[in-house]
Amino acid sequence: MHVALDTMVDTLKAAAESSRLRILALLSRGDLTVSDLTEILGQSQPRVSRHLKLLLEAGLIGRYQEGSWAFFRLSDSDAARDFVLRLVSGIRGADPQVERDLERLAAVKRKRQDRAAEYFSANAASWDHIRSLHVPDRAVEAALLKLVGKRPFQSMLDLGTGTGRLLEIFSPLYRRGIGIDMSREMLTVARANLDKAGISNAQVRQGDIFAPPVERDAYDLVTIHQVLHYLDDPARAIREAARLLRPAGRLVIVDFAPHSLEFLRDAHAHVRLGFADRQITEWFSEAGLDLEESQEFEPRAGNEPRLTVKLWLGRDQRMLIADPYNHAQPANAFPLGETA
DSSP, X not given: OOOOHHHHHHHHHHHOSHHHHXXXXXXXXXXXXXXXXXXHHTOOHHHHHHHHHHHHHTTXXXXXXXXXXXXXXXXXXXXXXXXXXXXXXXXXXXXXXXXXXXXXXXXXXXXXXXXXXXXXXXXXXXHHHHHTTSSOHHHHHHHHHHHHOSOOEEEEEEETOTTOHHHHHTTTTEEEEEEEESOHHHHHHHHHHHHHHTOOSEEEEEOBTTXXXXXXXXXXXXXXXXXXXXXXXXXXXXXXXXXXXXXEEEEEEEEXXXXXXXXXXXXXXXXXXXXXXXXXXXXXXXXXXXXXEXXXXXXXXXXXXXXXXXXXXXXXXXXXXXXXXXXXXXXXXXXXTOOO
16 A cells, blocks of 8 residues: 555644544544534534544544434545554553543443433334244344354445344454444444444444445445345345445345235334245346345244244355455555545
């Protein structure tokens, strides 16, 4: 990776200030709002906003909108993220001011977890009922981990991330993970879960599954877990997901096999009552994907009708061609100060 001298000087100037360095150290632990940073740093909002503006201009951090809230994160550029992580690694736990910042950060994260707990308590009964109709989630998660394998990869995208569970279980494998969900309540839950698990290489954002706010041709693994049955146009969601994959990237879908539980339409807003292998295969083909594997998980025994969980793995048909001169360089890497 080669960086112009002027670019490097500007980057170093942006980071070489105590408050901005503290901000970078905090964002290395997860996404935060201006209000969060104001509370942690004990500085005025205009001053914090000024620091954020300079870091944004240097390409060291990114910004995204979630309703009326603006969240800040480390840059999506691999080069910029690596630079920041190396920079802040030497001050974590070694400076009293940074230690106080991290204590206040923990308090901010506890507030998130409290909000998540409130949302869970209000919706737990309906979720537990649906879970009782199919195989335990752990069985499906174990199959997913086996299917994806143990080889590390660059980036993961979870569409309709919900509680962020898939980001959590795959976090040891990916370098950068992103979850997208329309519900701000679910994003609160996901952030709290990721914070609790100590996962700093993943973030969640508000967005539409049909127009996710992420770059195309950038992800080694895209997942859609128990989302398609809520959509009126699942084929379009699959096509959009396929556009986000790198050449030879993988799309994993988990959903239900065809069933006749009509109450799920009325009580739980299910638009589709499951999907057949043939339908998924057709949609994959239309999206430029090959269906590599399909697995089925029989429901639990019981007196009432049950749900069969299905897992489908598709792979992008384009070949991944390594650069013979610099094959280790990630496909989405950019010089400092540049973004996708």
